[in-house]
Amino acid sequence: MNQKLLLTFLFAYYLCRMDQLIAKIENYKKEIAASVVHTSDDLEAFRIKYLGTKGLVKSIMSEMKNVPADQKKAAGQLLNDFKILVESHFETLSAGISSHSQKSIQFIDYTLPGDTIPLGSRHPINIIQNKIISIFQRLGFSVAEGPEIEDDWHNFSALNLPENHPARDMQDTFYISQNPDWLLRTHTSSVQIREMEKGILPLRIICPGRVYRNETISARAHCFFHQVEGLYIAEQVSFADLKQTLYFFVKEMFGEDIKVRFRPSYFPFTEPSAEMDISCLICEGKGCNVCKKTGWVEILGCGMVHPKVLENCGIDSEKYTGFAFGMGIERITMLKYQVKDLRLFSENDARFLQQFTSAL
Numbered sequence: 001m002n003q004k005l006l007l008t009f010l011f012a013y014y015l016c017r018m019d020q021l022i023a024k025i026e027n028y029k030k031e032i033a034a035s036v037v038h039t040s041d042d043l044e045a046f047r048i049k050y051l052g053t054k055g056l057v058k059s060i061m062s063e064m065k066n067v068p069a070d071q072k073k074a075a076g077q078l079l080n081d082f083k084i085l086v087e088s089h090f091e092t093l094s095a096g097i098s099s100h101s102q103k104s105i106q107f108i109d110y111t112l113p114g115d116t117i118p119l120g121s122r123h124p125i126n127i128i129q130n131k132i133i134s135i136f137q138r139l140g141f142s143v144a145e146g147p148e149i150e151d152d153w154h155n156f157s158a159l160n161l162p163e164n165h166p167a168r169d170m171q172d173t174f175y176i177s178q179n180p181d182w183l184l185r186t187h188t189s190s191v192q193i194r195e196m197e198k199g200i201l202p203l204r205i206i207c208p209g210r211v212y213r214n215e216t217i218s219a220r221a222h223c224f225f226h227q228v229e230g231l232y233i234a235e236q237v238s239f240a241d242l243k244q245t246l247y248f249f250v251k252e253m254f255g256e257d258i259k260v261r262f263r264p265s266y267f268p269f270t271e272p273s274a275e276m277d278i279s280c281l282i283c284e285g286k287g288c289n290v291c292k293k294t295g296w297v298e299i300l301g302c303g304m305v306h307p308k309v310l311e312n313c314g315i316d317s318e319k320y321t322g323f324a325f326g327m328g329i330e331r332i333t334m335l336k337y338q339v340k341d342l343r344l345f346s347e348n349d350a351r352f353l354q355q356f357t358s359a360l
């Protein structure tokens with residue numbers, strides 16, 4: 001083969017290599033121009049594919065070694081232009097992504113109201129219980145609590161209600177089948193006993209809590225409800241102290257204009273015993289269904305602690321005297337808020353409960 005022919009052949013071969021390179025680059029350019037990125041993940045994928053350490057730009061650059069010396073300049077220029085093009089396309093794409101995310105921020109309407117967080121409200125029984133507690137706390141009473149599952153002694157016997165005493169029938173009791181001595185307390189008077197047994201005198205307590213009775217549920221009766229028991233034991237406590245304490249309570253609870261009366265009554269654990277009525281809040285004493293046309297509603301039982309009860313708790317009844325009282329919280333709440341049906345308190349109807357918003 002003559003020399004001229006060889007040179008022509010080599011020239012054609014190198015030209016072919018250059019052509020291939022140019023064709024490759026043109027293809028990549030088209031591919032790049034068509035690439036779309038929506039998210040920053042797409043953008044990163046683009047960067048890795050074209051500009052990464054194992055990316056296309058790097059790999060095409062490595063083809064420089066196959067280019068003949070006299071073509072290297074032109075090829076270098078070509079590859080460099082390609083690299084700049086890819087880099088500037090990457091910049092454009094990344095600017096598009098960040099302006100897109102800025103745009104979505106601008107679309108937030110700051111004038112829209114926030115999500116409403118529904119506020120809870122206190123249960124009316126809870127509101128009134130807290131109010132009762134705070135009134136008595138101002139008179140120096142402190143809060144004492146006891147168990148809802150009681151034994152016969154604390155609920156009955158120590159309160160001067162021995163077995164077979166007819167007064168036990170005043171309260172229909174839930175007994176606990178596993179142990180005939182156990183029951184659900186029928187009143188908070190059991191807490192009196194527990195506190196007196198501790199032997200720390202003088203004693204001035206109020207005992208709020210839930211009590212249970214085997215009653216048919218109706219608008220006026222329930223198988224569980226709440227009471228607050230009060231007890232004051234010291235030397236020379238008199239019935240006058242009891243009346244004064246309860247007058248104060250009633251005026252604080254229902255206002256100055258309320259009228260009060262005491263009626264003699266009977267409780268085995270107090271002697272003498274009384275029940276206290278207040279003038280009807282609904283008809284202001286004129287007579288209505290709530291007060292059964294009498295103008296008065298009974299709100300609590302009270303009396304001087306029976307000496308036997310003091311002795312049952314190891315307290316010297318010659319030295320100490322005391323008064324006690326007990327009231328139903330539901331009754332006070334119904335009068336205060338004019339609620340006509342006791343069942344509303346335990347039905348958890350939000351429409352009822354939302355009406356009580358006191359912060360107390």
Ligand code: DAH
Binds near residue numbers: 229325326
């Ligand atoms: N324990 C009584 C009841 O549940 C209420 C009561 C009346 C409590 C007179 C007392 C009291 O402390 O002295 O019906």
